Amino acid sequence: MLIFDAHLDLAWNALEWNRDLLQPVPQIRDRERQFAGCVPGDCTTSLPAMREGQVGLAIATLLPRFHRVPAPRSFYESRLSAYAAMQGQLGWYRHMSELGHLKELQSAAAVTAHAEQFSTGSTETPIGFVLSMEGSWAIPDPSYIPRWYEQGLRILGPAHYGPDDYGHGTGSSGGLKADGPELLREMARVGMLLDVTHYSDECFWQALEIYAGPVLASHHNCRSLVPADRQLSDEQITALVERQAVIGLALDSWMIRPGWIRGKTDPATVCLDDAVNHIDHICQLTGSAAHCGIGSDLDGGFGKEQTPHDLDTIADLPRIAELLEKRGYSASDITGIMHGNWLKFFQRAWA
Helix, strand or coil, X not given: CCEEEEEECHHHHHHCCCCCCCCCHHHHHHHHCCCCCCCCCCCCCCHHHHHHCCEEEEEEEECCCCCCCCHHHHXXXXXXXXXXXXXXXHHHHHHHHHCCCEEECCCHHHHHHHHHHHHHCCCCCCEEEEEEEECCCCCCCCCHHHHXXXXXXXXXXXXXXXXXXXXXXXXXXXCCCCCHHHHHHHHHHHCCEEECCCECHHHHHHHHHHCCCCEEECCCCECCCXXXXXXXXXXXXXXXXXXXXXXXXXXXXXXXCCCCCCCCCCHHHCCHHHHHHHHHHHHXXXXXXXXXXXXXCCCCCCCHHHCCCCCCCHHHCHHHHHHHHXXXXXXXXXXXXXXXXXXXXHHHHCC
């Protein structure tokens, strides 16, 4: 079955982690094991693995962040430097597209056509992607939004971890800063979609008031199952459904099961069925499966050590469909969760 993964940091992995994503995952792992400590854990994602798992569409990010210790060094000191660095990540996507490995999608018709092509095409069909940015460090000021839109950026998640110049993200508390509302208004003006993932609670509600366009939550789980500000509350989920959003299931273990601690909890304690609990919670809360999808965030600064133990690579995502079937979900609901709901979201957003 075709899978639409709504959050993958592909270019960041290729450039920040120095991974050749044209190689099979086992080959990448073998190379990295020669250099102890060079990455947080075994990688799970490459383009061959995506093909193996029928992950034919993705929201692929520009991620203006390093992976440095101490944590403050993870952020760019200069927004202009971040902007320039993201040109490098953008260049990776463009060159991979020129070589036929990826295909950039910028319209509802393109997304729909590519879904049909990948489902029926040969193994040489490119993986389709919609370009997003996670965090706003590479936007020096709101006037850069039209420039980024012209360069293909179709989605922006203004927040990431901690505060930035536009507002507050995961692990910080506070609302939008002075330029935050103007950033959102400029996004709506040019047609750039808003990803509310990582917004603080205050920013989340302010953004929904200010931003009039389509919204999504690309990789979010449920706070009622795992209490933390990184998750969505039931009230937030309800508000997103009222806006016709889709919420992507994230596969980072600390977001799946309460009490999971990085580097301490046994990875074997989390499985894909635990992750499916979050999909089921949204479906039960809203009375519909129409607003659930997948936004795995695999290799989003972590590796195999921080994913469900029964997922070795992204090629194992089809197991989610099997688990949903065991829970009694209909074939149409499963198809929607695996790809159909994201397709419909873009058809509505870009109508």
